[in-house]
Amino acid sequence: APEVEPILSGREWSVGWLWGALPPPTFHTPAMTTKLLGSIKRSKQLATVRDRIFTLRTFAPELVCNMVEERKNLNEERIIIHTNLVLCLQQTRAINGAILGLEATAKQSFDRSVPIHENLLEELWELLKPGVRRTGGALSSEWGELGFQGNDPATDFRGMGLLGLQQLVYFARERPSMARHNLTLSHHPRRYYPFATTGINVTAFVLSLATERRLDGIMLQAVNRSEVEGEGDDRELVLAGEEAAHGVYCDVMEAFAALWEERDPENVMAFRHVFAEVKARFHRIFPVPY
Numbered sequence: 001a002p003e004v005e006p007i008l009s010g011r012e013w014s015v016g017w018l019w020g021a022l023p024p025p026t027f028h029t030p031a032m033t034t035k036l037l038g039s040i041k042r043s044k045q046l047a048t049v050r051d052r053i054f055t056l057r058t059f060a061p062e063l064v065c066n067m068v069e070e071r072k073n074l075n076e077e078r079i080i081i082h083t084n085l086v087l088c089l090q091q092t093r094a095i096n097g098a099i100l101g102l103e104a105t106a107k108q109s110f111d112r113s114v115p116i117h118e119n120l121l122e123e124l125w126e127l128l129k130p131g132v133r134r135t136g137g138a139l140s141s142e143w144g145e146l147g148f149q150g151n152d153p154a155t156d157f158r159g160m161g162l163l164g165l166q167q168l169v170y171f172a173r174e175r176p177s178m179a180r181h182n183l184t185l186s187h188h189p190r191r192y193y194p195f196a197t198t199g200i201n202v203t204a205f206v207l208s209l210a211t212e213r214r215l216d217g218i219m220l221q222a223v224n225r226s227e228v229e230g231e232g233d234d235r236e237l238v239l240a241g242e243e244a245a246h247g248v249y250c251d252v253m254e255a256f257a258a259l260w261e262e263r264d265p266e267n268v269m270a271f272r273h274v275f276a277e278v279k280a281r282f283h284r285i286f287p288v289p290y
Helices: 004-009 015-019 030-042 047-054 061-071 079-107 115-128 141-146 153-158 161-174 176-186 195-211 216-228 234-263 268-285
Strands: none
Touching: 004 030, 004 079, 030 047, 030 079, 030 216, 047 061, 047 079, 061 079, 079 161, 079 195, 079 216, 079 234, 115 141, 115 161, 115 176, 141 195, 153 161, 153 195, 161 176, 161 195, 161 234, 176 195, 176 234, 195 234, 195 268, 216 234, 234 268
């Protein structure tokens, strides 16, 4: 595994080292965190640190920093190395918190008796069908127009809980034109597919990308931007990581609709095959990083 100190100083090995041409030390970057995590993942000396970081537990960055410095015999007097290490660990804790937050939301059941849940569902309707009122009330076959399977969308959310709804709303809120365009495409008389339940399947896929650490890179970039913009408290960093995952969700939804239209299948029975193509594409885009 690459040594920790050169990663944290920005002075990783190069041919220039043979002539003593050391580059100047650099300050923290998201790429530095990715390289550090890869080194920790493969290091026998840092097995305890690896367990703390990669089992998605919360951890104290300063405590883990001390463990790394002790086991790797880092020069604690070099402020830039210590600072970069702490920043790497703080951002790692943030993306761990984001993944844990996504998992927790997926386990939270949609409950019509909770006003926030009900309001989210109504917002989804309004975003996708602006100005159109349902005549059947809360429980209505009209929900089928959004691609739900029955009169009560709550039954569709059982697999991905509140996260399935949140991400559908996020897509419709942040990319309204594309979301409504995709909904229209889903209503094709021959190649129909259920828009909302497709979205719930996409939520399950994106959550798997996150738990497999495939989204660490894009989450780290979002967390880093949040810090640079001055929104650096722990909760804001976690939310930045979660929002990065929501952005990937939107990308997958767009990719599925485009590929569905391109493949022009005979009927909805082709869903599994087309969705498998989309998942394979995003597995290539987001390989396992460590």
